[in-house]
Amino acid sequence: xxxxxxxxxxxxxxxxxxxxxxxxxxxxxxxxxxxxxxxxxxxxxxxxxxxxxxxxxxxxxxxxxxxxxxxxxxxxxxxxxxxxxxxxxxxxxxxxxxxxxxxxxxxxxxxxxxxxxxx
Numbered sequence: 001x002x003x004x005x006x007x008x009x010x011x012x013x014x015x016x017x018x019x020x021x022x023x024x025x026x027x028x029x030x031x032x033x034x035x036x037x038x039x040x041x042x043x044x045x046x047x048x049x050x051x052x053x054x055x056x057x058x059x060x061x062x063x064x065x066x067x068x069x070x071x072x073x074x075x076x077x078x079x080x081x082x083x084x085x086x087x088x089x090x091x092x093x094x095x096x097x098x099x100x101x102x103x104x105x106x107x108x109x110x111x112x113x114x115x116x117x118x119x
Contacts, residue, residue, distance in 0.1 A: 002117050005046035007031045007063075008081075009056045013102070017050065020106045026113070034058045041073060047117050050100075053082035061094040068095035077116040 004026045006017050014030040021028045029044045031037065034055050040046075049067070053060040060080055067073040077097040081104065097116050100109060 001025055001027050002047045002113075003027045003029070003044055004048050004050060004113065005029050005031065005037070005040055005044060006050045007034060007037060007055065007060070008050075008052040009033070009054075010052070013052070017109070020109065021113070024110050034060075034063055037063065037067075041076070046076060048077045048079065048113055050079050050081060050113070053080050053084065061096070064096050065094040079112055079116060 004021055006014060006021070006028060008014050008017070008030075009032050011032065014032065018028045018030055029040055029046070031040060037049075041049075051060045051064060055063075060082070064078045064080060067076065067078055078095075079098040079100060080094075080096045081100040081102055083102040098112050100112055
């Protein structure tokens with residue numbers, strides 16, 4: 001069972017993603033605030049992070065860039081997700097391992113997560 005950390009400030013998204021991932025045999029920890037990420041990485045040890053781009057007062061791309069620039073967390077795949085579909089180069093610049101646009105198909109979410117965990 002793989003640990004997935006999900007960060008989004010929308011409680012409805014967190015609930016849906018938690019249910020979908022749990023039903024697919026993932027262990028899930030959800031966060032609504034980005035300042036809890038570092039502590040959760042140490043205690044929960046995620047194998048993948050699903051990170052919203054538009055967090056309250058923060059940009060998930062900047063958080064992703066920080067995670068990817070740290071020797072302690074760069075190995076953790078980070079999948080960004082957002083309702084904004086035309087992000088192109090900004091996704092590449094932050095070194096994200098993938099992108100899922102909202103609304104998303106649950107099958108696509110699971111496939112993207114499994115592909116990134118297995119690689």
